[in-house]
Amino acid sequence: MNISYNWLRELIETDLTAGELAERLTRVGLAVDTVHEFVAGGDAAKDYVLEVDVTSNRPDCLSHLGVAREVAAIEDKRLNTRAWQNSKIQTAKVSGEDAGRIENRELDLCPRYAARIVRGVKVAQSPMWMVNRLEAIGQRAINNVADITNYVLHEVGQPLHAFDLNRLTDERIIVRRATVGETITTLDEVERTLDAEMLVIADAVRPVAVAGVMGGLASGVHSDTTNVLIESAYFIPSQVRRTRRKLNLQTEAANHFERGTDPEGVPRALERAVDLIWDIAGGTPDVSAIDIYPRRSEQPAVRLRFARIGALVGLNIAAENAREILKRLSFTEREHEDGAALYVAPSWRVDIEREEDLIEEVVRHTGIDRIPSRLPLATTGGEYLPNERARRLARRTLTQAGYDEAINFSFIDPNDTREFAVLPTLESDERHDENSDDKEARHDGAVDLSNPIIENLTRMRASLLPGLLNAVRHNLNHGTRDVRLFEIGRVFASRDDVASDKAHDEREQHRPLEREALGMVAIGGNREANRFGVARPLDFYDLKGALEAVIENMKLPALEFKPKDFTHLRSGQSARISLHGKAIGSMGRLAEAIETRLKLKQSAFVAEVDFNLLLDANQITSRYRPLARFPIVARDTSIIINRQTTFAAMRNSALEIGTEICRDVRFVDVYEGANLPDGFRSLTLRAVYSSDERTLRDEEVDAAHRSLVQTLVERFDAQPRE
Amino acid sequence: MSDITVETPSIETVREAFEQEFGRFAVLSENPSGDADGSRAAEDDMRAVADLRTRHLGKKSPLATLKKQIGRVAPDERAAFAQTVQQLEADITTRIAEVETVLSEAVKQASLERDRLDVTLPGRRAAHGHLHPITLLRERIDDVFVSLGYAIEDGAEIETDFYNFEALNIPEGHPARSSQDTFYTTNGLALRSQTSTMQIHAMERRGVPLRVAASGRVFRRDTPDATHNPMFFQVECLCVDKGITMGDLKGTVEEFVRRMFGARTRTRVRASYFPFTEPSAEFDYSCFVCDGAGCRVCKQSGWIELGGSGMVHPNVLKAVNISSEEYSGFAFGFGIDRMCALMYGIDDIRLLFENDRRFLEQFS
Known part of the structure; x- marks a missing residue:
């Protein structure tokens, strides 16, 4: 809302400069964003324009009059309404002959409708002073009649409309609802189809506004045009808002009406406009004005206990001062007694309903800056989210492992997500079966947006991976080749008929499932800080190692990895990840089809786990174990095994069959390639032997180890490597 | 005797023979900086000098022959002869020793030189990643709230209208509720458009008195540009107790910005409007770059807008069955992305969610 300083000064004789005014208005809640000089053409006086950011509760301040009222309260001055009092015309009662001209059939939607006819006007350019005024506040001059309605709108905040009387069938006005399918071509030259919910101004035959x-x-x-009918009315805000939205129209008039105008200001605005038309465009106003206002709008009486001001605000404001402020703001006081009073707000205020609203009036005009600051006494201590420490450790472990933290939009393109398996915790119970080899463990519980803003980004993500891969794509496009990213964020799946004891919103039952997921992606080489030589290509085990480091730092037991196919992962390089036997996610090399779609020239490795499960899992507590008193003996053995035999299976077997002195079986190395038959690899294991009672003899260890190897060879159809 | 004379070199011959061979080493003792280039020359010289010592001082050296002659020289000349021979031996020994000292130092130097490192080469470590600037800021904000006695809360990102609007005193028809601004799912749920939803959940779950703060993603239907994203981060703080006043709000906001931006940070306040607070206020804090003097970051004003605040609206308390006669509270909130952009000088906030490594690796 632009306010002209000179215009404002016609309504209130302020002593403040434009800059001072900006500061004072800002403090009482009318934030002035900028003040700039305006120099009109010709010999017009220099002006200043204040750009006021009017909050949505104060539509009464969307005019020079409204701002002037606040200035009057700030400076304890009276408004200057001479311009209106000098009006050459007087509002008359509805005259007999005009009574039938206007008919209001919708008093609930239009509680007040006033109009006046001016005959014999001459439509022409507006005088220079008016053009300058309008230009100062950023309005374009059109012709005198249109400019006058616009001028009055910005002066007093009442939208007006001028009809060409001769173009109204039977010179009649009917305020009614539109009929279904009725059409009107509006000023913007668009034909609009109306419905029965919409209020129109019609002539004897068709809608005219x-x-x-x-x-x-x-x-x-x-x-x-020679004869005009000027309309000044009060429409119910919700009605205007609904219609305006349905028609997808945004106009200055609607902006005022839908926020709330002053029903008592209707005749004054009409009178002012007719007065100006008479002055500027000539013609003769009809003797009588029409003003249909059978049910007077009433403001509620609100009780203010003066002691409540100090209790809520923390500054003791004397009752006298509070009463004075409310008086300056044109509140009417009734029944002042026992430290309380009833107040009725002036007709232009739409925001006064309760005691706190009155307190706000008092405090904003007293100055919030005058309230002494203090810190509230505490009865509780500060607390982080549960496991915040683990959360921060997880993040930092990942950055130390070379992963940058990404944040992606929560909505994604459904086309990018099709192949991606969702977290096991997002799958519904019936569908989810840990032992099933169903490659199509599909999730159909998408959460879609009804009104997306970015084309294609229409679905709430069920997986972090598509977003992370898009980020990889972005980096590759910008010449960054080695990319490791992680994101911790919500993923979504719809549910039906969620049990809820919350009766206040039936949509509670549609609340989707929200889980926090940890997603990771790695592509390119294993970089070293500040060293830019040829890097070793990242592989499955780099990603797995980073995830294991997270688990370890979160003090969780080792994850279990089991070969399993997923639609988004390359078969044979993918794993189901479990914690305590419960499936929590997947990891592996990205499926070839997706790599091709994303035009990746190198393999990408991805992992996604349910981060909430990690945070909620029982942490391991460290406990001291006595150090070994007797020497530990290690024996390495290489065994040639089929590629489908896993290290985990061999290790579990070895531990199960190993004798009491076999304490652990560890991974040393794996070898594939020359000298080995196709489909086989050589796995080197280290068996660790020790005893708590004595030093083991060589022969004893040799015998145990021989037997261990022999059993493994037999059980896995393997052979020892020489 | 003549045999002996023939076999026995004269002292002069021995001295001359030594001088001749020693000649090339003699310069070394005067020029001890010999092998600064790390070459093996000093080691070679060292071996040559050892060989020289053997040949001129060893058991089979001409000098040894001379020494054996001492007993055979006529008694009256013996003392003089012996002295001359001993003098010769001492000369040779001393001069070789001198050269050896110089050479051994040179050998040591050469060895150090060969092992010289370039200490300016980068240290060896894996490349590390970086936390997102939003995370860095959220953690800092959480830390400040916890230090002020607040419990950190979390909440759903998809909400019913009740939590997102109704309970926050944003009735049907309020401009903030327009689907122009709020995303909806196909079954009518809203993507939360402000973290204030936390207020209702927290009061339902914890009851009063309470002090909570929550940060997180919020969503509004803004087309992305340099200063807008359809998703951004906010933080919200709520304190409800008996006797809470706007003075507590002021004191808390002031303490919050001091802990965030330094003890010298000042605030200013003005009246404002938010549906869920009454009275409402907006706070500015003195610019953390220029300390209020005016700079590019604060657009020369010296002040930076924090965000909205106020006393919890009675209707909000009523929505969770708390009596506004008995309890009062304050709430304040602000956008994290904007603060982040100002703090790090990010001129286009779309960068925040592009996840460009060149962007991300600038923050730690």
Whole structure:
């Protein structure tokens, strides 16, 4: 809302400069964003324009009059209304002959409708002073009649509409609802189809304006117009808002009406406009004005206990001062007694309903800056989210492992997500079966947006991986080749009929499942800080190692990895990840089809786990174990095994069959390639032997180890490597 | 005797023979900086000198022959002869020793030189990643709230209208509720448009008195540009107890910005409007770059907008069955992305969610 300083000074004789005014208005809640100088053409006086950011509760301040009222309260001055009092015309009661001209059939939607006719006007350019005024506040001059309605709107905040009387069939006005399918071509030359919920201003035959929103093209003021009917009305805000939205129209008039105008200001605005038309465009106003206002709007009486001001605000404001402020703001006081009073807000205020609203009036005009600061006494201690420490450790472990933290939009393109398996915790119970080899463990519980803003980004993500891969793609496109990213964020799946004891919103039952997931992606080489030589290509085990480091730092037991196919992973390089036997996610090399779609020239490795499960899992507590008193003996053995035999299976077997002195079986190395038959690899294991009672003899260890190897060879159809 | 004379070299011959061979080493003792280039020359010289010592001082050296002659020289000349021979031996020994000292130092130097490192080469470590600037800021904000006695809360990102609007005193028809601004799912749930939803959940779960703070993602239907994203981060703080006043709000906001931006940070306040607070206020804090003097970051004003605040609206308390006669509270919140952009000088906030490594690796 732009306010002209000179214009404002016609309404209130302020002593403050434009800059001072900006500061004072800002402090009482009318934030002035900028003040700039405006120099009109010709010999017009220099002006200043204040750009006021009017909050949505104060539509009464969307005019010079409204701002002037606040200034009057700030400076304890009276408004200067001479311009209106000098009006050459007087509002008369509805005269007999005009009573039938206007009919209001919708008093609930239009509680007040006033109009006045001016005959014999001459449509022409506006005088320079008015053009300058309008230009100062950023309005374009059109013609005198249109400019006058616009001028009055910005002066007093009441939208007006001028009809060409001769273009109204039977010179009649009917305020009614539109009929279904009725159409009107509005001023913007668009034909609009109306419905029965919409209020229109009609003549004897057809709609001539969408009430409070926009006038019709045909009935508007043209260059040859001579007789005009000026409308000034009060429309119910919700009605205007609904209609305006349905028609997808945004107009200055609707902006005022839908926030709330002053029903008592209707005749004053009309009078002012007619006065100006008479002055500027000539013609003769009809003797009588029409003003249909059978049910007077009432403001509620709100009780203010003066002691409540100090209790809520923390500054003792004397009752006298509070009463003075409310008086300056035109509140009417009734029944002042026992430290309380009833107040009725002036008709232009739409925001006064309760005691706190009155307190706000008092405090904003007293100055919030005058309230002494203090810190509230605490009865509770500060606390982080449960496991915040583990959360931070996880993040830092990942950065130390070379992963940058990504944050992606929560909505994604459904086309990017099709192949991606969701977290096991997002799958519904019936569908989820840990032992099933169903490659198509599909999840159909998508959460879609009904009104996306970015084309294609229409679905709430069920997996972090598509977003992370898009980020990889972005990096590759910008010449960054080695990319490791992680994200911790929510993923979503719809549910039906969620049990809820919350009765206040039936949609509670549609609340989707939200889980926090940890997603990781790695592509390219294993970089060293500040060293830019040829890097070793990242592989499955780099990603797995980073994830294991996270688990270890979160003090969780080792994850279990089991070969399993997923739609988004390359078969044979993919694993189901479990914790305590419960499936929590997957990892592996990205499926070839996706690599091709994303035009990746190198293999990408991805992992996704349910991060909430990690945070909620029982942490391991460290406990001291006595150090070994007797020497530990290690024996390495290489065994040639089929590629489908896993290290985990061999290790578990070895531990199971090993004698009491066999304490652990560890991974040393794996070899594939020359000298080995196709489909086989050589696995080197280290068996660790020790005893708590004595030093083991060589022969004893040799015998145990021989037997261990022999059993493994037999059980896994393997052979020892020489 | 003549045999002996023939076999026995004269002292002069021995001295001359030594001088001749020693000649090339003699310069070394005067020029001890010999092998600064790390070459093996000093080691070779060292071996040559050892060989020289053997040949001129060893058991089979001409000098040894001379020494054996001492007993055979006529008694009256013996003393003089012996002295001359001993003098010769001492000369040779001393001069070789001198050269050896110089050479051994040179050998040591050469060895150090060969092992010289370039200490300016980068240390060896794996490349490390970086936390997102939003995370860095959220953690810092959480730390400050916890230090002020607040419990950190978390909440759903997809909400019912009740939590996102109704309970926050944003009734049907309020501009903030327009689907112009709020994302909806196909079954009518809203993507939360402000972290204030936390207020209702927290009061339902914890009851009063309470002090909570929560940060997280919020969503609004803004087309991305340099200053807008359809998703961003906010933080919200709520304190409800008996006797809480706007003075507590002021004191808390002031303490919060001091802990965030330094003890010298000042605030200013003005009246404002938010549906879920009454009275409402907006706070500015003195610019953390120029300390209020005016700079590019604060657009020369010296002040940076924090965000909205106020006393919890009675209707909000009523929504969770708390009596506004008995309890009062304050809430304040602000956008994290904007603060992040100002703190790090990010001129286009779309960068925050592009996850470009060149961007991410600038923060730690």
